[in-house]
Amino acid sequence: MLSLFFIFIGLVVAGCSTGEESSSQATNEEGEEETISFIHWRGEDKEEFDEIIRRFEEENPNIKVNMSSFPSDQYEATLQTKLKDGNSGDVFAMFPGVQFETITSAGLAHELSGEEFVSRFIPDYITVGQHEDKQYGLPLQLVFNIPIYNKTLFDKFGVEPPADWEGFLELNETLKENGIERPIIFPAADNGPGQFMNPMMMNNEPDEDIWEKVQSGERKVTEEWWVKTLSQIKELNDKGYFGEDSLGINQSSSGTLFAQENGAILAMGSYMMAQIIEQNPNIELGLLAPITVSEDETVWEGIHTTTFMLAVNEQSEHKEEAKKFIEFLTRPENASLYANGTGQMVTLEDVTYESEVLKAQEPWTEKKTRFQPRYTISNGQVQDAVLASIEAVLSGTEPADAAEQAQKIIDQAL
Incomplete structure (x- = not known):
């Protein structure tokens, strides 16, 4: 009788699970479920x-x-x-x-x-x-991988999404002059570089096959299009438009900061809009893509x-x-x-x-948007090198040097 009791207890324990995933195989007593x-x-x-x-x-x-x-x-x-x-x-x-x-x-x-x-x-x-x-x-x-902006603040300061790079710089300067210490909330601690690179490079190199060509060795990140992209990201950082602590901000905290109106632009994407509205139902949101060229050179309006x-x-x-x-x-x-x-x-x-x-x-479904360039990088080492070059310029490295270091890693990976 005692041995039967222990067998019964063993079966009960075996039937319990404390893991975070359940097995995909289970049936009811009739074997039908x-x-x-x-x-x-x-x-x-x-x-x-x-x-x-x-x-x-x-x-x-x-x-x-x-x-x-x-x-x-x-x-x-x-x-x-x-x-x-x-x-x-x-x-x-x-x-x-x-x-x-x-x-x-x-x-x-x-x-x-x-x-x-x-x-x-x-x-x-x-x-x-x-x-x-x-x-x-x-x-x-x-998903639209372009920054979210606070339409309420934009209306308050009389500004609109700009159509060229000079306009984007002027927009951020206006926001800063009106007391917005962090015009762009940029979560550089995790997902910011991988998201913001997409609209920042989309018109600097309009070719949708650019990363495939980089991975084949036909093109390089030491060319003007990527060095320019890094230079423009560095310019935004050097002018203080990311605030002083972007490397310490992650995606989760960036959404909270934005919902609390501690910034006017969130350098992420549309996938964060719902959680922002949940935290601040009174905020009115829109989407904008930084245009890094002149208006007549613009090919793409955004990223999807x-x-x-x-x-x-x-x-x-x-x-x-x-x-x-x-x-x-x-x-x-x-x-x-x-x-x-x-x-x-x-x-x-x-x-x-x-x-x-x-x-x-x-x-935005009616606008001319380009598929997210970062997701056309199929080699993990290449992707890591590209993102590291963004982090490097945020830490003070000159764009050309950051690009050269990235290309060395890419060459090794290929």
Whole structure:
């Protein structure tokens, strides 16, 4: 009897889990229920995903969804490991660029080309999820990677988004003269350089294939276009438009500073608008892109990214259930719920935008925007070298020297 008691206790303990992820394999007593794992990095979207999962499980009572989210830097570093054994991430999200190339090259993403729900996406927005002409990822989010500005403060000081570089410098000087100590909140401690480089370089080098050419050795970052970009970032820093502590500001604190109106421009992107409004409902927001050339030289008006690429783990034993979940998530009514609840525009047809945050972004769908250049860098060492050159000029290095050091690293990587 005592031995049976210990066996019973052992089974109870084995059935409990304290880990942050649940296994993707589970059945009920009849062996009919399947549990799939959904992993991503957007913890702030939990409420909306929870509601969609509730609806999905109601429609599919034999499929349960365990969702786990992770900080974006941790997710980038560990996703490949999480996917390899097939027990995690039956459905997962990918970043475009280096992470997408890494995951698809490792054979960890299941091909989705022939699935019916692929046709729900706007065709121009999903090419980033293709590898060798096959669809492996379906980007759910449409993001504008250009700074957010406080329209209320702009109106107060009688300024508008400028059309050229001289106008952008004058705008920042006006803001500073009116007591805004940090005209541009620039989170250089983590994601700022990787975001701000995109609009800063888009017209200095309009070629959309520039980073592919850099990685092939055809072009170099010691050329005028990148040295100019670094010089302009340094100029903004030297004039005090980033404030005195940009290297100590991270993405999270930058959103709070901006919501508290401690700056007039946030050098991030539209994905932060919803959380800013949540912290300060009285703030009116807009989007602007710094134009680094004269008005007549301008080719691009802004930057867009299609990201949060939905994918199915090739190692999963629950591919059909995983695809059912993506099909459900991408129905117009559920995609609309997600978009309006999170303040994130999506890449799907027939979605209705109702929130003020999304209405502020909608005009940018009609502008001439370029896909985020940083995400066209597929070599992680090249990307690190490029971002390091921005950090170097913020620390006082001359732009030409920072570019030369970056090119040495790139040459070694290639």
